[in-house]
Amino acid sequence: MTSSEIARIGAAGPVDRQEGHAGPVSYDQMDDHELLRLHVAGNPDTFGFLVKRHRDRMWAVAIRTLGEPEEAADALQEAFISAFRRADSFRGDAKVTTWLHRIVVNACLDRIRRRQVRAADPLPEDEDRAAELAGPSEDDPAEVRERRLDVLNALKQINSDQRSALVLVDMEGYSIEEAAAILGCAPGTVKSRCARGRARLLPLLRHWQTTRGGSEKSGVPEKAAAEVVGTE
Amino acid sequence: MTDPGLPTSEHLEHLDTDTIADLIENLLPAQEAHRAREHVKACPDCQLTYDALVQLSEDLAEEGREDIPMPADIAEHLDQVIVSESVLRASTVGVHSLVQIREEPHRHLPKILTAAAAVVVVAGIGVGVVIATKDQAADSAAGIGPSVLPSGVPSLTARDVGPDAQQWLESTNGPLLNGSATEQVCARNFASGRPNPQVRLVQPARVDGKRALLIGLQGGSPRDIQIFAVTGCDDPGGVANPFYDTTVTLRNR
Known part of the structure; x- marks a missing residue:
């Protein structure tokens, strides 16, 4: 196989070599289930297209959970390779994004656990790289990028247990019970981590909340802002 | 309405943010929760903190619905990894389904290993992907x-x-x-x-x-x-x- 025979991932190529399609069908027109089914059947291109379709969503999950771009990139790489190889175990009654999301979350949590075992040292800051995380500047208005960065930076400042619980429950919409199952702890622990995480985030996002809501109601009293950020 | 048995807010210390956050999550014991709730009703500052915490959850949920564009260099690298996986699976003699590979691992293992040794993803950041196989006639020549x-x-x-x-x-x-x-x-x-x-x-x-x-x-x-x-x-x-x-x-x- 030569380089010219390898299609670039994401190229909406026709499917005319697999499983008796009546005619060329663009990957764009296929739903996630169909792309995954073709991948399991041996199509070399459809998984890459699936990744391209959902990578920004999965990147958001990974970067919010891990806080560091290199860690997030490694976690996503592990997650997508795992999904690639285990695709035939996907049960068709769920959404593909739900399945992928769960694999990504687990890969992120695995990295957090490994990091906790390795060292308690915080990861170094990389301001230049952090700004890049907010995405290409031409894609979003400045205030959207600024808010995104504020949230990412604030999440990095709380401990990883609280961050994982908050990302799962508040940001990704998992129920307390689902988050407990994913995190391998009791529902009460998840609730406690969420509560403490919000208490830590509140002063860090005071500016963000005020400008976002613009109302007196969403303001945060000075006493909260003045509290020292601590751990659980 | 403040419990008549409790002192008014002016005579109480403010609740700390952790306690208010716990109150929202129903983590406080019943009696403590009752007192905290009554305090929040009577104390504008603590009511403000309470509202801000509730608002924070809603804002995080809204932010969580937003995707974040993956940086281009990471997207490129990920593309290359997936291409490499695809080539590895296909090996040099044809495309295999995951089911075939799982059901007949011994039959496919040598091919997969051969492919693993043969596949190279050559990439600079922002550069395309080149796959080399063991068939390197030019090198031999x-x-x-x-x-x-x-x-x-x-x-x-x-x-x-x-x-x-x-x-x-x-x-x-x-x-x-x-x-x-x-x-x-x-x-x-x-x-x-x-x-x-x-x-x-x-x-x-x-x-x-x-x-x-x-x-x-x-x-x-x-x-x-x-x-x-x-x-x-x-x-x-x-x-x-x-x-x-x-x-x-x-x-x-």
């Missing part, structure tokens, strides 16, 4: 042996670093960039402090039993590659610490 490409994390002695790296690079048509994103970043950072920061090789390896990263940088001529064996690239933000280096001259450039 040039008097260079068959392709020998690293698989996984090869173990070698320091003395072998130069010859092995030379062999790998001669088996590809461009840079050989393996390893995790963390290692790639570490290698780029290492290269950026050098006179010629062009990265030609990134390969995790065990050198004399030590976990290392081999980094190849363009030397003084197109055929010369400086090879460094470094530690310190395993963790994000790690700094490459070279403990061995050599220069190789490629015969097919």
Whole structure:
């Protein structure tokens, strides 16, 4: 196989070599289930297209959970390779994004656990790289990028247990019970981590909340802002 | 309405944010929760904190619904990894379904291993993908042996670093960039402090039993590659610490 025979991932190529399609069908027109089914059947291109379709969503999950771009990139790489190889175990009654999301979350949590075992040292800051995380500047208005960065930076400042619980429950919409199952702890622990995480985030996002809501109601009293950020 | 049995807010310490957050999550014991609730009703400051915490959850949920564009270099790397996986699965003799591979692992294993040894994803950041297979007729014609490409994390002695790296690079048509994103970043950072920061090789390896990263940088001529064996690239933000280096001259450039 030569380089010219390898299609670039994401190229909406026709499917005319697999499983008796009546005619060329663009990957764009296929739903996630169909792309995954073709991948399991041996199509070399459809998984890459699936990744391209959902990578920004999965990147958001990974970067919010891990806080560091290199860690997030490694976690996503592990997650997508795992999904690639285990695709035939996907049960068709769920959404593909739900399945992928769960694999990504687990890969992120695995990295957090490994990091906790390795060292308690915080990861170094990389301001230049952090700004890049907010995405290409031409894609979003400045205030959207600024808010995104504020949230990412604030999440990095709380401990990883609280961050994982908050990302799962508040940001990704998992129920307390689902988050407990994913995190391998009791529902009460998840609730406690969420509560403490919000208490830590509140002063860090005071500016963000005020400008976002613009109302007196969403303001945060000075006493909260003045509290020292601590751990659980 | 404040409980008549409780003092008014002016006579109470403010609740701390943790307590209010616990109140919202129903984590306080019944009696403490009752008192806290009554205090919040009577105390404008604590009511403000309470509202802000509730609002924070809603704002996080709204923010969570937003995707974040993946940086282009990471997207490129991910593309290459998936292409590599696809080629690995297809091997050199045809496409296999995952079910076939799972049901007949022994039959497919040799092919997969052969493919693993044959596949190289050659990529600079922002550059396309080149896949090389074991069929390297051009190399053979040039008097260079068959392709020998690293698989996984090869173990070698320091003395072998130069010859092995030379062999790998001669088996590809461009840079050989393996390893995790963390290692790639570490290698780029290492290269950026050098006179010629062009990265030609990134390969995790065990050198004399030590976990290392081999980094190849363009030397003084197109055929010369400086090879460094470094530690310190395993963790994000790690700094490459070279403990061995050599220069190789490629015969097919």
